Amino acid sequence: MTYIENILVVGKGGREHALGDKLAKDNPGTNLFFAPGNGGTSDIGTNLDIGVDDFDSITDFARDNDAFTVVGPDQPIVDGLGDALREAHVPVFAPTAAAARLEGSKVFAAEFNERHGIQQPRFFVARSLSQAIQYVQSHDASSYVIKADGLALGKGVHLPSSTVEATNSVYEMMHKNDRTAHKPLLFQERLTGREVSMFAFTDGTHIVPLLPSQDHKRAFDHDIGPNTGGMGAYAPAPFMSAEDIDTFTSTILQKTVDGMREDGTPYKGVLYVGGMMTDQGPQVLEYNARFGDPEAQPLLTLMSSELAPVMLACMGNGLRRQQVRFRNGAAACVVLASEGYPDTPETGQVIYGLDQVEDPNITVFHAGTSKVDGDYVVSGGRVLGINAYGRTVKEAIHRAYAAIGPRGIHFDGMFYRTDIGHQVVR
Secondary structure, eight states, rough: OOSSSSEEEEEEEEEHHHHHHHHHHTTTTOEEEEEETTTGGGTTSSSSSOOOTTHHHHHHHHHHHHHHHHHHHHHHHTTHHHHHHHHHHEEEOOOOOOTTHHOHHHHHHHHHHHHHTTTOOOEEEEEEEHHHHHHHHHOGGEEEEEEEESTTTTTOEEESSSSHHHHHHHHIIIITTTTHHHHHHSEEEOSEEEEEEEEESSSSSSEEEEOBBBBBOOOEGGGEOOOOOOOOOSSTTTTTTHHHHHHHHHHHHHHHHHHHTTTTTOEEEEEEEEEEETEEEEEEEEESOOOOOOHHHHHHHHBBBBBBHHHHHTTTOOOOOOGGOOOEEEEEEEEEEEEETSSOOOOOOBOOOOOGGOOOEEEEEEESEETTTTTTOOOOOOEEEEEEEEHHHHHHHHHHHTTTTTBBBOOOOEEOOOOOTTTTTT
């Protein structure tokens, strides 16, 4: 066991609750802090009144308390929080801002893949509104996806069904959306196949893949509605054979890490590739420079080896495959969201039933919650992640759903997808 006296987790979502829960269970007695955390993290550690964008306060606290720091969300990683902490000689699990451009810029990632021969959809970069409109008018709307060049909270991808819809999306992203206005747009060929989330720990040279998982981005059943940060996930994805995993690892994960090192921006941390398994083999849809949320929740539920030593090995040069182990079985996460999500979610509702969970195979990770007068209340769009372990994906999914409802966990205005895992569970 690697004992760490103080650990700081930066972020306030379900991913950060899951990371803190895993680190605390691996290190009994450790002092766990969250910046800023949520209603659930306050039960396992101390929430600090520090936002994820307050780099000075995060750095001061971590340095003064000699805290190993884990950065969860995308924005502070892309903005260079890891660099700021390293400059202050704080041990931190986060890639550099230069390496995180894989997530921070869709255009950078596409051009990187093209340069290094990594399989991806055909693409076109529109650097002006006129170029984007010209592309839309000359292509069938069902043949491409439109991606904003920047972080968009998991909602920067549009799959238009008509030229009118595509044109409206272009205007929205290039002129109206504050996060993406005046930035290029990436048009990518729309592929056919099965989407998969592949993660790997890496020390900049060696990689260790995690179990394949699958996310559910659309808000509603049958994969309809707006894109979200993720409405549920499960692992392992049974449609990924050992050969598929090996191929994905060698042709995408390893080539990405090798390419970043060759370009002088070594990638160290956890690399997340959203990919698609096609008849032509695996292809990259997107990169993320951190754990996915909600995928991190079932993955960490299944991880049997200690997490902190793996993170420390990634930041050095000593990562070894035998350091990462998973227990047999499967895990699933169903996200409970608040009415109005992903646009304007309702907040302030009391959450009921959390004290009724008695199944040891169920773990509830908080996201958009806070504590008010002893009650857990809704404070964001994605509210809770109901995680369950089972011998099979089907069993895990059924267990998660059994914990939700009027006799279980519920709140006013709650909605969730009822078809998590529909691709593999009938």
